[in-house]
Amino acid sequence: MTPQELKNSILQLAIQGKLVEQSPEEGTGEELYQQIQNEKQALIKAGKIKKEKPLPEITEDEVPFEIPEGWKWVRVANIWAILNGDRGKNYPAKSTLSHSGIPFISALNLDGKTVINDDNLLCLSETQYDKLGNGKLQQGDVVVCIRGSLGKHGRFPFEKGAIASSLVIMRSQLVLPILDDFLMLYLDAPLFFSEIKKYDNGTAQPNLAAKSFEQFLFPLPPLAEQKRIVAKIEELLPLIERYEKTWSRLEDFNKRFPVDMQKSILQMAIQGKLVEQRPEEGTGEELYKQIQAEKQALIKAGKVKKEKPLPEITEDEVPFEIPESWKWVRWGDLSESIQYGYNAPAQESGRIKMVRISDIQDGQVMWESVPYCEIAEQDIPTYLLSTNDILFARTGGTVGKSYLVKDVPEESIYAGYLIRTRYSSCLCPEYMKHFMESQLYWDQLHNGTIATAQPNCNGKTLSKMILPLPSLAEQKRIVARLEELLPLCERLK
């Protein structure tokens, strides 16, 4: 139950007459209604207000729910005059308004209770104000928006002001403050919103004719009961707020948990705690030596560049303990190459496809959108993509994000803002990819910069990056287990 649902429910109870008990000594809605009509007649006779057209009778079909016997269904205009603003030639242009003077309010300034006095509150000069024919506000007036943000409302707190074209003023001819308090509850209640839906005739812009608004159904209790209802709601409001606070915390919490869970499981995986170690599978040290030997052979054969040796990994660099059979290594020692992409303009047709950062969505390459480019024949082999390559975004909004190349349906190279790393087939590509999603990977990219700054993804950082290395067989078992567990975390979302 969202806090809003709770609030709506309580408000609906209130206007259905179910929140507090009825008290016959307090009179009836009918009596109150007569009282109001009599006052109106007196004012009309005295020429203070205009005679109104009678409103249609309320039929049984229209009545949305039962109200207590002591109440009476009326239409809004039976009690409040709905006053429009002056939308004629004296309507001020926005550019002529300033930040001081006489407040000129629109829906933007309303917060459901009152008018917000901030930079958005624009004002008229005395001259502009004097020119207006109607729509002039008195203190305490209730205003409602009937164009755009339908139903938005508030009470006007200042002494003088005027309404913009999207608002109407609801003014009861009698000075009955409780009536307006009860009106404010009504304007928050579900009934009001269902009435709006009924009469909304806007197509692009939600729109309510003032005449329609006048006909809105309103359940009228006796005055004393209105007072008790308003008091009861005041008691409940702090509780609803507490509910809202706790509920939001719970929501946030529930959102974070699946993500935290995934992080936690991934961390377990690279710490060697996800699956058991099996001595018969060999050690990280043995794998590392095997890879070094492979690399040496490739260097001799001229297939791989000889690199400057990387510094030893010191104890301070090691963030956590790993099983005895594992080994801390640097990516630069494992990889055969770390290569920046090819810079060329994207074209609709050309020699070969070129994958850019923007072509990779959700871990997939959108091959249909990958453009072509021109490139000299002899350069192609350097930048050619193959299965199991890992690509990194070295700049842009997703800097540091990695992508494991699975299938390459059409020959393709990769663009300049991507870095491609290639490595021995003795390594499990998925294990490497999962490592590049881990906290340890991201921490190293950030390398001492604060968490909100951009991470550094370049050849040097990637080369120096340390990672924990288990045997190949164990890498595969870890991946298998992760593939079981991570989707379960998705389900928590």
Next chain:
Amino acid sequence: MANLSGFVKRLRDIMRNDAGINGDAQRIEQIAWMLFLKVYDAKEQDWEFDEEDYTSIIPDECRWANWAHDDRSGTAMTGERLLNFVNNTLFPTLKKLPVDASTPIKKAIVQTTFADANNYMKDGVLLRQVLNVIDELDLSDYEESHAFGEIYETILKELQSAGSAGEFYTPRAVTEFMAQMIRPQIGEKMADFACGTGGFLTSWLKELEKEVKSTEDRAAFGQSIYGIEKKQFPYMLCITNMLLHDLDVPQVFHDNSLLRDVLDYTADDQFDVILMNPPYGGSEKAEVKNHFPADLASSETADLFMSVIMYRLKDNGRAAVILPDGFLFGTDNAKINIKKKLLSEFNLHTIIRMPSSVFSPYTSITTNILFFDRTDPTKETWFYRLDMPEGYKHFSKTKPMKLEHFDPVIEWWNDRQPLNVDGFDKARCYTVEELSGDLGYNLDQCGFPHEEEEILAPMDLIQSYQEERASLNAEIDRVLAEITEKLGGAEL
């Protein structure tokens, strides 16, 4: 004198080659029963010397000297024959030793220790090698026995990295700090109702030792500890630990502290001092919860232990208990009631917030030490956050927490001042009105500013999520109950 320095390494190297030993926890379990028998044998030699008609509860063929000791004459059992003896004679015999209520504790412990023990090793030749290394220990020699006590502690410490077995071990820096601050006195009796490997018991003894000045003191010293441990493996380790500390009659029992009705406890069941690190994350069923009054009946093991502690602490008694953050911030109904009772019937004077990784690698959750005594109701509680020491990013096997890391707390203890670092409270005093009123029994104050988010292990994460969710749900239920009340039961 045996070569103690290589002791642990030699055992590890031999056992590595045995197919039956999978991992550190099993290796330690294996060493545990053999060490127990060796230590017990050394004790029996003393008792035979001191007591005229001492008879061993162990049948002759199962006594250490007769099967484990190798006199180098070439007749010692080894290989298949040894394995067969251990699996089919030694273990069954020891498990079935006749023990009843009248059996003296020092004899009964053989059976209680072996009741669930296991022999994992599959290679009789390797087993013989291990036995020989252990047999080299000359525990009749005071120096060696004392030195071995330290070695034994290092073996116990390995539990911290042995997966879930880490649950039984509290780092000694912490137990020693707590024992020091509780200031043991001769004549007092202390208890640990989930004693694990006996860390609090030994730290207490170490502190109390300083007060022993006469033979009467020594006698009281030997009677001053009481422990209960539910699980077989740590129970065995604890008994051995006590024997190594010269407690011939260790008052340590293999039992479940939560299975007695708390309302049945009398003054005889109460203790002057309680030092504990109860297990957390357990979920207890109805049959356990039934032993507690309904308002305190939580399904959380640690919560139930808090209730046991409150019912078993003597008047004017003192306690120090390690509890996770979940207890501090948790506001589900049982926790609120427990904390209400704690603040109204006890004086919760100090809460020390410890940094994460104290229990690493077993777990990285943050824990806290609650100090309270049964004197007056709480008037105010001091919170103090112990930050990671300079130069430490986190504690680890190679860089463990040391007693000296508690020095800042000890300095602050007797002259308590509020402290604030970088806008975050480090030490602060709260009145009981603040704690029970505005803060709604949320004792999570002066906590660690979470700059670097520590990644918790999945089980800890799930635990903490469930606790937080339970607290939030409980708050929501409370608000809804109040709303319902105000609505007078009107149907929403």
